Amino acid sequence: MRATLMYKAGDVRVENVPDSVIKHPTDALVRITASCICGSDLHPYHSMDADAGPARMGHELIGIIEAVGADVSTLRKGDLVVSPFAISDNTCEFCRENLQTSCSHHEAAFWDGIPDEGAQAEAIRVPLADGTLVKLPVAPDSALIPSLLTLSDVLGTGYHAAVKGGVKAGDRVTVIGDGAVGLMAVLSAKRLGAEQIILMGRHPARTDLGLEFGATDVVSERGDEGIAKVRELTGGHGSHVVLEAVGHMPAYQQAIGIIRPGGTISRVGVPQYQDAPVGFPSLFGPNINLAGGPAPVRAYIEELMPDILNGVIEPGKVFDTITALENAPAGYQDMDDRTSLKVLLTP
């Protein structure tokens, strides 16, 4: 079968790989009908060493069940399903607390941590299929597929940012980053009732979509200038909640600069740093909370799917490019060049 591999920074190829097959009785084999490239895939695209490759890529997928292992009880051949980016049994103590990213089952993992599988491919073996996969009540060619595909990562991740940020009615919220997750964070902050949603980003096509998703203001400046602009827009004291959807240190520093005393910085951009300021002048003195992490998107699928099915939200608008799996290398390049916001791949 065909699959996407990253050999090293900047080097992505679609190649033949051994067919995915069922290995455990709790597995399902899924023929992928829609996958995509994630902003977080650009981190290794910038920095991956050749000796870490080739790595199978992709952690977002919709597909049709081809076969199930003997112990899979809730799914059968022909079901259309979406997979979160994290595999979980959905029954352990962490899953029951809606923290499926910390599932304690020994097969639990992020797709990016499974060496011989990837979602940017024709098929995939899904461990713990009953816990991981969620059935979709539409046809594989439904116009809703792009929106439903966002349930696998970016919508749930943006929503997690807003939930962990404690966004509530009347809040002033600032979203740092106009990538797909940032835009989903805008949509999520609106869903939770934020009164003001400032989107920090400098790509007009993206920030325009952000305005459509509910942003009330756009700040294109960065650094001290951006901080001053946000403080001005928030009446001088800063933003009750900052949703950080980038993962680089300047975004963290920006968050520190614009957060209101007593507020929460919620991070969902995968941090590309280990240490950061948390001392008296940054977090401690003004009683700032630091929250967030990889989103347990499995927890949010049932909550968010009805809004997609009913047309209340259209998160699939983040896909401005839909192309064949074979074009994955160009998709990475286009997303890195910011000529594509998010690329949907159809095998």
Next chain:
Amino acid sequence: MRATLMYKAGDVRVENVPDSVIKHPTDALVRITASCICGSDLHPYHSMDADAGPARMGHELIGIIEAVGADVSTLRKGDLVVSPFAISDNTCEFCRENLQTSCSHHEAAFWDGIPDEGAQAEAIRVPLADGTLVKLPVAPDSALIPSLLTLSDVLGTGYHAAVKGGVKAGDRVTVIGDGAVGLMAVLSAKRLGAEQIILMGRHPARTDLGLEFGATDVVSERGDEGIAKVRELTGGHGSHVVLEAVGHMPAYQQAIGIIRPGGTISRVGVPQYQDAPVGFPSLFGPNINLAGGPAPVRAYIEELMPDILNGVIEPGKVFDTITALENAPAGYQDMDDRTSLKVLLTP
């Protein structure tokens, strides 16, 4: 009048200073009847440079109103009052949200930030007296004075740790540090219904008091050994909430080691570091929240005082030494030597 000054690390003196006087119409002049030495006073006692001194010391006090400025409306001469360690107008938008440590009034400050006043003294000028001071319904020689004095800092600080940690019924909570604030955090976690309260500390007299305040377990080991012990006591996954009442980097690292995925590390020990691990392996991956800061103790006084007046809690037990103001230098030395837990000073 007599007051305590720190000249440099290790050099504390009680000397004559100019009498405190009313300067603004919102001031009160308070004759101090009880003050104390704080664990946080030991930070400059270890590290203060001579060119930063001499500094007036002390931020916890009970006293009798001697005089009030023309605009003070809720207090009068003779009232017995307690002062939080932070001065606030108690009416600004932050005070109304119970974040008096971020009061936006231009006279708002921490006592330690006011150069010509200090609580380890015979008298003190209290700015924004209506907002800052709280009347006490007892006599100055009441047996409850030590417990009521803890309302000025350590009780509210321990309680803030537990509140910001989100401690709730059934939680497993670990408190790092057996100083007065750590012990108050134990008492507070119990008040909020924690099921298991592990106290990490290695001074038996203190940890015994912790057991009396509600700790269910004591772990005297530190570092990896301490982490292993706490993980064992919590069934392997760690503690739902960690209350960090020390402020040094090893305590932060300990907190990272024992926190349960999805849990909250709440810091009230003043951080003696600027940067700390917050990346994927430490906070982000397991969705750990980092909370806390200087406690807006003013917000908690009305809530906690009834429990003291009714004898439900006896936080004053942290004062194992009661001595005259003139003995403040020895008090610092004894607290630093760990021969005193907390020293109450009577002018």
